[in-house]
Structures are given as C-alpha cells and as structure tokens.
Amino acid sequence: MANKTLKERIIDTALHLFEQYGYHGVTVDRIVTEINASKGGFYHNFKSKDELLYHIHDVFITYVLNKAQAAYENYKTPTERLCAIIQSFVKVFHLYKPHITVFYQESTYLKPEYSQKINEKRDEFKQVIFRVIREGIAAGEFRPELSVEITGMTIIGMVNWTYKWYKPEGPMTIEQIADYFIDFILHAVLTEEAKQKSENIIYFIKNKQASLRSF
Amino acid sequence: MANKTLKERIIDTALHLFEQYGYHGVTVDRIVTEINASKGGFYHNFKSKDELLYHIHDVFITYVLNKAQAAYENYKTPTERLCAIIQSFVKVFHLYKPHITVFYQESTYLKPEYSQKINEKRDEFKQVIFRVIREGIAAGEFRPELSVEITGMTIIGMVNWTYKWYKPEGPMTIEQIADYFIDFILHAVLTEEAKQKSENIIYFIKNKQASLRSF
DNA sequence: TGAAACAAACCAACTAGTCGGTCTTAAAAC
DNA sequence: GTTTTAAGACCGACTAGTTGGTTTGTTTCA
Numbered sequence A, B: 001m002a003n004k005t006l007k008e009r010i011i012d013t014a015l016h017l018f019e020q021y022g023y024h025g026v027t028v029d030r031i032v033t034e035i036n037a038s039k040g041g042f043y044h045n046f047k048s049k050d051e052l053l054y055h056i057h058d059v060f061i062t063y064v065l066n067k068a069q070a071a072y073e074n075y076k077t078p079t080e081r082l083c084a085i086i087q088s089f090v091k092v093f094h095l096y097k098p099h100i101t102v103f104y105q106e107s108t109y110l111k112p113e114y115s116q117k118i119n120e121k122r123d124e125f126k127q128v129i130f131r132v133i134r135e136g137i138a139a140g141e142f143r144p145e146l147s148v149e150i151t152g153m154t155i156i157g158m159v160n161w162t163y164k165w166y167k168p169e170g171p172m173t174i175e176q177i178a179d180y181f182i183d184f185i186l187h188a189v190l191t192e193e194a195k196q197k198s199e200n201i202i203y204f205i206k207n208k209q210a211s212l213r214s215f
Numbered sequence C: 001t002g003a004a005a006c007a008a009a010c011c012a013a014c015t016a017g018t019c020g021g022t023c024t025t026a027a028a029a030c
Numbered sequence D: 001g002t003t004t005t006a007a008g009a010c011c012g013a014c015t016a017g018t019t020g021g022t023t024t025g026t027t028t029c030a
Helices: A006-021 A028-034 A039-045 A049-074 A078-109 A112-138 A148-160 A174-189 A192-213 B006-021 B028-034 B039-045 B049-074 B078-109 B112-138 B148-160 B174-189 B192-213
Strands: none
Touching: A006 A028, A006 A039, A006 A049, A006 A078, A028 A039, A049 A078, A049 A112, A078 A112, A078 A148, A078 A174, A078 B078, A112 A148, A148 A174, A148 B148, A148 B174, A174 B148, A174 B174, B006 B028, B006 B039, B006 B049, B006 B078, B028 B039, B049 B078, B049 B112, B078 B112, B078 B148, B078 B174, B112 B148, B148 B174
16 A cells, blocks of 8 residues: 555545445545545546546456457467457456446446547457357357347346456355356357367366466 | 326436436436426425435336246246246336436445335345246256356346347347347256257247237 | 645535425315 | 315425535655
8 A cells, every 4th residue: 555656546445435336426535535645636646537437447448358359369269269258358357346347337427538438449349259259150169040249248248247246255266157157158159069079178278277377 | 298297207307318327417407407397396206316216216126026026927837937037027128228227327326225125126036036047957957057146147147238238229129139038048058858848938938929919 | 956746725616405485276165 | 156275286596515626835856
C-alpha cells in the first residue's frame, strides 16, 4: 500500500467500492477519504470521475482481448483454440472480478467518447470467438447446424454470468470451473466424430495448464 | 395512452428511459416531463424513486417465478420440465426486455428492504431449476457427473445474457432462440441413452407450443 | 528554483423529495 | 333535484442536501 502511487491506490479503492455500491453509489469524496487523500490528488490524476470509470473498463477489456488473441495464436485446431480461449477467459475472473462487475453493471454510464473505444475492443473479442466457431464448423469439428453468432453469445453469456456467483473462497477453484465450462460447451458443439478424438485434446490442454502452474 | 392511469404511464416511461440511460441517468423530473405530468403526481403514486425501481424488479421476477413453477407442474419428466422452463424463460425476453435490463443493471441500487424481497423470489426461481437438474440426474436422464449448481447457473447465465443482444426485429424469433438454447443445453446435459429418446420429447414440446399459438 | 504532486476550502449545478393548493367526482345533506 | 362536503388525484414552485469539479495554497524533489 505504501509504495503504490496515489493513482494506483485510487483505482484499487474505487474498484472495490464500485463493485459493492455501484458507480453512482460511491462519491469521489468517499474514494479519497478511504485512502486519506484529497480531491486535489484525485483530479490531478484523473480528468473526471468518468475517466476513472473508463480506465477500469479499458484495463479489463484490453487484457481479455489480448488473452483471447494469444490463445488463438498458440493453438491450431478450432477445438483446441476454443478450449484455450474459454480457459483464459474464465481465469480472468479470478484476478479481475471487480473490473468485470463494474464492466457489466456500469457501462451504461460511460460517456459516448469512452464507450465507443470500449465497444471496439469488445467487438474484436467477439469476432475472435465467432471466427473460431466458424472455422470449427468448416473443419467439421463443430456441428454444422450451429449458428455462429448465437453459439458465440451463448458461450460468452454463460462465462460472463460467472461474475454473479463466483467466489474465490468457494468450493471450486477457477481452473475447475473453467474445465467444467469446457466440458459443457464441447458436449454441446462437437460433432459425434469429433467427440471421440477430443478426449486427447482436452487432456492435452489440461496437462499443459497443469505444467504451467508448476513454474 | 389516454385510458392508462398515471401510474401505468409513469412505469412505462420510466422503464424505457431506465433501459436506455440507466436508473441514475434519469431524473424524476424527466420521467414526468416526458408524459406531461408533474412531480406531485409522481409522488402521489410512489413513495420514492426507489419504490418505482422496486416495482419494476418485482413485476419481472414474480412473472418469471410463476412461469417456472407452472412449467414444472405441467410436465412430469425432468427433460420435459427443463425444456418447458427454458422455453418460458426465454420467451419472457420478448415482453419484459426493459424490465430485465433494469433488473440486471440496477439491482445494486435497491435499498436493503427491497432487495431482500427480490432476492427471496430470485432464490426460489433458482431452486426450481436446481431441483429439475437434481431430479434429472437421479432419473438417469442427465449425466451423473454434472454439478447441480454450476449447471444451473450456466443455464441461467446463457439465457439471461440474451438481454444484451436480443432484438425483437432481429433475424430470429424468440421461439427460435428458445429452441436453439434447448438444443444446446440438451446436448450438454443428457446422457447418451436419454438422447435417443429425447427427440420425441423435443418434438412433443415444440408441437404443443405450436398448437397453443394457433389459439 | 521551478515544476509536478498533492491538500483543503470552496462553488455551482443538480436532484430527490415536500407542501400548500386546485380540480374533479361522487356521496351526503337539504 | 340542487347544494354542500369530502376525498382522492394531481400540480408546480420551492428547498435542503449532495456531489462533481475548481481554485488557491503548500510540499516535495529533481
């Protein structure tokens, strides 16, 4: 706490207050009081309260987008890629839960200039997922009758909803939850033929992840 | 418009304004100006702005809960019940999209006394779904390795997320979306044996719905 | 010494809620 | 059948409190 800059302390505090009380439920005064700082310090670091909200949005969506793109590039088959994306996506909830809560509850209140920037990245993220599904169908790994968009939004929806119930101290680790989602989704999207082969893939990814953990 | 009571007009207007600008993005003044009414009229019908927010929440969750309970009672097997609940749940989005948007974006701002009442009904709703899944596993229709809670939240999550992208004028009707979700979910939860039999069930429900529509 | 980082008092705008009063309607009294 | 009374529905100007943002002053450090 001591060796953090004021800006970082403001963000951290705001994040947790926003998560609990909502953007409009927290005043600038309260944020600075909480860390024994002043409004002058706040407005030295941020143009406005809106900019702080934007910053929180941006940190999260940028991280998620990069992770998804990395997951796409690190694997080759659609099934592998889908698994990797879901895994990285779900794992974000462990680190960024307050960001996510703010992201999905308060984005209405972003000023147009800000929300446009955020939406661009959000769309890019969606496109990565849509693309994987499209390629999965083309490759014969995913069921041909699937709708790319709805399947994509279904996956995004079920994963995103995690922020409503996930608790770090809960009975399941974030990795277990990720595995659960992968299992659920693969059962729903894979063709019968692909399901036979997929067991190897799933184990491959799980083990890769396990080995990464031991670093 | 003319033969609606002031209270109804306030709710309708507030709903659409809240959906677009958020609870805190809309003042009481704006609501009443929009319908050529007055603040006096507003506070004659509602104790506070909070009470209006509560009212919107309550209408929605009460409706959804009743529909889920009815779906449960009207069918006998877990698979049928699950299909019926999902179908009724998804169809709510057609009528209550503004309610739902407000429900999931603004519930943070409900005063404790109000949010408690809402949460009770929300929990009841979850329990209906959990119960169906639990009974489905016990009956051997759903895969035994499923987690009741996570599967339940997964289903609730993917369906709820619909409010972020569903547009009545979009390419798919709400019934088609419901069928899509049912297909997706059944692929994920049914055992191999149950999948063989399920085709009949799905057709049964779809036809029953179709015949109801012709009334 | 001067610029960046922060503090503290201050301000202007906004907004939920109030309160005295008016209009309409319908029952009660005559 | 007409007048009186009363109550509910609604109006709109007003207020008190809140809150984002500013201004002016002080410290720190290169």
